Each structure stands twice: as structure tokens, then as C-alpha cells.
Amino acid sequence: MSLQERKERERAHRHQLIVAAARELAEAHGWDAVTTRRLSERIEYSQPVLYSHFRGKREIVGAVALEGFAELTATMREAVANGPEGRAAVAALADAYVDFAERNPALYDAMFLLDTGLPFADEATPVPLREGFETLLDTLGDIAGSADPALFVEIFWSALHGLVSLTRSGRLPRQEASRRLDVLVDRFAERGGDG
Amino acid sequence: MSLQERKERERAHRHQLIVAAARELAEAHGWDAVTTRRLSERIEYSQPVLYSHFRGKREIVGAVALEGFAELTATMREAVANGPEGRAAVAALADAYVDFAERNPALYDAMFLLDTGLPFADEATPVPLREGFETLLDTLGDIAGSADPALFVEIFWSALHGLVSLTRSGRLPRQEASRRLDVLVDRFAERGGDG
DNA sequence: TCGAATGTCTAGCACTGCTAGGATCCGGGG
DNA sequence: CCCCGGATCCTAGCAGTGCTAGACATTCGA
Structure with a gap:
């Protein structure tokens, strides 16, 4: 054998x-x-x-994306390893996410822009993907306030993704990128409703 | 002649x-x-x-995108025509934006996803584009709180775009879309700092 | 009326993702 | 040992892409 x-x-x-x-x-x-x-x-x-x-080019992109999800999750976990809370936690995650996108633009595209056929919020969602989402959930759960934590994480991720993708496609100027991220973190770090 | x-x-x-x-x-x-x-x-x-x-396919997509910017601006202006304030204003704009994307998916892609070569935050930025941004600025300027109004508008737009694009690519489930938008509006409608 | 400029089309280039069908090699049975 | 069956891999090709050179006609100005 x-x-x-x-x-x-x-x-x-x-x-x-x-x-x-x-x-x-x-x-x-x-x-x-x-x-x-x-x-x-x-x-x-x-x-x-x-x-x-692979069944086709799509699946190859998907395989690359999977690597990306594992690495992004690792990066974010490391960013919150020392257990920050409140605004510091939000900032740590946001910085890690944006840095990752900046450092691995093609990888980021495979994960969040291109068509890979990977199932996202599904019973068939691959493990690296789930773990990424859960990392966000673990850290941001108590910041959600009165909102559903899952939904809160989703819109936080959406905001980050919007910022990254609009910046990378030249639709937002790179100039004020860091200040822009600060404003975003402020918005999401505030307490909304009674947690 | x-x-x-x-x-x-x-x-x-x-x-x-x-x-x-x-x-x-x-x-x-x-x-x-x-x-x-x-x-x-x-x-x-x-x-x-x-x-x-046209110089090539890119420019054709760009021409379609320009039409889109004019229409999106008109839609948003109509949404805030009756002068809503606070949360109502944010909600009106967010709803208008998301509805527009939902109703004109290909148009939306031309505007915010595909490569058109259109200059965004530039002295050469076409008028329909400027007007769209200014419509957001006019309505959201006083909600920005202590933040720079322009930056505030940009991250609001980013969040909407992230939500729309992730949903449309199947990375966020369509199921809770409206609740998700509610949470987002809540986040952005809160007063941050002293206006 | 003739030359030139303008407008349009045919045909083709180099490239893309993808696949049918033939060649080649290698392990196991006679 | 030989030879066959199956797995493995490659050559060649399909239909499609964005884009363009060069031929053709038509129409304008002198």
C-alpha cells in the first residue's frame, strides 16, 4: 500500500x-x-x-481564499490576545483587518471580492471561515449593546470591507485612511442601548 | 453647417x-x-x-456608471426631500441607497465594483459623482458629531457599500438584511461627541 | 470631375477557460 | 519473460474574449 x-x-x-x-x-x-x-x-x-x-479556475481561487481565511483569523486572534476591552478591542480588530487587506491585496480579493463559490453562512461553510467570524464574535459580543451580536459583527465587518474595497479601488482617497478608520472605530465602540 | x-x-x-x-x-x-x-x-x-x-470596454462601463450616479443622487435627494432629522434622516438615506442597489444590481456594479477609470475624490471628478456625495453631506453633516463631516459620510457610505456588496455576493445571508440595516442605522444615528 | 478625407466593415491577432482523444508508462496475470 | 489494462499526462483544438490593421466605399471640397 x-x-x-x-x-x-x-x-x-x-x-x-x-x-x-x-x-x-x-x-x-x-x-x-x-x-x-x-x-x-x-x-x-x-x-x-x-x-x-480543481473543477475550474473558480475552485483554485477558492483554495487560495481558504488559506486567506485561516491567516486572517490567526492575525485577528493575535491582535486581541492580550484581552483588550471596549474601544481598544474594536480598534485592535479593525487595525488587524485593514492591515491584513493592505498586506495581501490579492488574497483579500479572493476572499471577499471574487467569485469562489465558497458557502458563507451555511451549514457547509468551511471551518477557517467559521473561526474567523467567531473570533470577531468572541471579542465584540459584549460591545453589541442591545443589538443582536451576530448582526452587530456582520455590520462591523461590512463597514471594514466597504472601507477596504472602496479604498483599494480608488473610490476613496488613500490620504486620510487612518483618520477614517478612527472615525469608524469610534462609531462602533460606543455603547448603544443597554448592553 | x-x-x-x-x-x-x-x-x-x-x-x-x-x-x-x-x-x-x-x-x-x-x-x-x-x-x-x-x-x-x-x-x-x-x-x-x-x-x-469609447476608448474601450472600460469607458463604456464608465458611461453607464455615470448614469447610475445621477439616478442614485436623485433617489437620495427625493428620500430626504421632506427634511428628516436625526435617525430618520440616516434611515431614509440608507434605505434609498440599499433599495437602489437592489433594484439596479448591474448599474451598482458599474458604479462601485468594476474598473471604470472614473476619478473619485479628485479635481477631475464628474459632476454627478460630486453631487451624490454632497447630498449625503448636506443631510448627515450635523449628525457627524465631533467627527469631520466628510470622513463621517465616507464611512457611512463604506458601511452601506460593504453591506450591499457582501450581501449581493452571497457572503452575507439575505435573510436578515433589513434587521442588519436597522442595526447599522442605529450605530450611525447616535450622537458621538459634542456636535 | 477628381483627389482627399471621412466613415465603416472584414478579417485577423493574441489571448482566455476548458476538453476530447491519443500517447505513454507501469503494475499484475499468464 | 511478455503482454495487457488502467492510470496518467500531453497535444491539439474549440468557442469565446478585447481590440486593431487595412481595405473599401462614400461623400465632400476644390
Whole structure:
């Protein structure tokens, strides 16, 4: 059986090779530059091999996105590791989120902009995704005030995503980015209703 | 000179024909379905004609987006025509914005998602765009509290855009959409600092 | 009436995601 | 040992994309 195991291992290795190549290519030259031909050239296999690992380009983007969710969750957890509260907690998460997006623009696009087919708020939602949301929930739960914590987290995430995506597409000037984030944090750190 | 004028008029007419065709096609089958071949078929001219009116597909999307900005501005102005204040004003604008996005998804994408090359916060920013922003400023200026009104409007817009785009891409469930918007309005309608 | 400018179209380029069908290699049975 | 069956991989190609060079006609000004 060791033979089959080796083959399986090699397959898994090649699978990861594809994902890594896609990610690097995207981060270096944008997702438009990630074509099946270029990918196949990088991994030194022909194009059809890609389709023996993934159903199509969409699924490759999805695989990269999954890596991103794991990393973003780790980053946010680290940001609130020392147990900040109130405004400090909101600020820590917001900073971590925006920094992550700034540092990994292509990764961020895969996660939140491109069509990956990943199910989000669903019973089939992958683990890294759930954990990201729960990290936010754990830290922001008591800040929600009278609002439903889940909904509160969702609109906090929405606001951050809006800021990031509008800035990155040039629709908001980069100039006042940090002050803008401050104002946003202020808004969400205030106590609303009786917690 | 009437001859040249007629030609000019016909040219303008065809220009508008292209924009209308692009918009209809996008709204009916998504922007992926808007190809230069299909467009040229609709307007009953060959493809190169498109390039005598626009530099490329990007500019066509941009022209559609411009229409969108004018309409969105009109919608929001109407929403605050009766001069609401405080929470009512925020809610009116938020509802108008989200409704507009819901009713014109392809138009919304052209405005806020796709690459159009339109300059946003710039001296070259087109008028319909400026007016949209100023409509928000006029209504929300005194709600900003101690924050810079412009920045406040920008993060309000960001939050709305985040909500809309995440919902439309399936990353937020449609189910609780209206409650989610309520929570968001609550957050932004509260007084922060001393106005 | 003739040359030039204008307008339009045909045909084609280089690229995209994706796939059918043929070649090649390798392990197990006779 | 040979040879066959199945897995693996590649070549070649499809239909589609945005965009453009160059030919063609038509129409204008001298």
C-alpha cells in the first residue's frame, strides 16, 4: 500500500503547488494575470492537470481564499490576545483587518471580492471561515449593546470591507485612511442601548 | 453647417444607443454578458464603431456608471426631500441607497465594483459623482458629531457599500438584511461627541 | 470631375477557460 | 519473460474574449 500512499502524497503536494503558484502570481501581478496557461507553466505540468485537481479556475481561487481565511483569523486572534476591552478591542480588530487587506491585496480579493463559490453562512461553510467570524464574535459580543451580536459583527465587518474595497479601488482617497478608520472605530465602540 | 450638426446629432444618438444597450444587457444577463460583439450586434454596427466612441470596454462601463450616479443622487435627494432629522434622516438615506442597489444590481456594479477609470475624490471628478456625495453631506453633516463631516459620510457610505456588496455576493445571508440595516442605522444615528 | 478625407466593415491577432482523444508508462496475470 | 489494462499526462483544438490593421466605399471640397 506504500505505493498508493506515495502517489497520494505526490498528488497532495502538486495540489498545494498549484495553490501556491496561483497565490504568488496573483499577489505579484493581480488575478487577471492568473491564467490556466501561466499556472500550468509554473507547476511544469500541462493545463489539463489543473482540472484533475480543481473543477475550474473558480475552485483554485477558492483554495487560495481558504488559506486567506485561516491567516486572517490567526492575525485577528493575535491582535486581541492580550484581552483588550471596549474601544481598544474594536480598534485592535479593525487595525488587524485593514492591515491584513493592505498586506495581501490579492488574497483579500479572493476572499471577499471574487467569485469562489465558497458557502458563507451555511451549514457547509468551511471551518477557517467559521473561526474567523467567531473570533470577531468572541471579542465584540459584549460591545453589541442591545443589538443582536451576530448582526452587530456582520455590520462591523461590512463597514471594514466597504472601507477596504472602496479604498483599494480608488473610490476613496488613500490620504486620510487612518483618520477614517478612527472615525469608524469610534462609531462602533460606543455603547448603544443597554448592553 | 446644418449638415455637420446633423452628423454630430446622429453620433450623439449612437453614443447613447451604445450606453443603453450596455446597460440593458448588463442588467439582463450580468456584465460578463456585455461583450463588444454582442454590443455591436445590438446597435447594428460593427465592433470598430464602438471604439470610435469609447476608448474601450472600460469607458463604456464608465458611461453607464455615470448614469447610475445621477439616478442614485436623485433617489437620495427625493428620500430626504421632506427634511428628516436625526435617525430618520440616516434611515431614509440608507434605505434609498440599499433599495437602489437592489433594484439596479448591474448599474451598482458599474458604479462601485468594476474598473471604470472614473476619478473619485479628485479635481477631475464628474459632476454627478460630486453631487451624490454632497447630498449625503448636506443631510448627515450635523449628525457627524465631533467627527469631520466628510470622513463621517465616507464611512457611512463604506458601511452601506460593504453591506450591499457582501450581501449581493452571497457572503452575507439575505435573510436578515433589513434587521442588519436597522442595526447599522442605529450605530450611525447616535450622537458621538459634542456636535 | 477628381483627389482627399471621412466613415465603416472584414478579417485577423493574441489571448482566455476548458476538453476530447491519443500517447505513454507501469503494475499484475499468464 | 511478455503482454495487457488502467492510470496518467500531453497535444491539439474549440468557442469565446478585447481590440486593431487595412481595405473599401462614400461623400465632400476644390
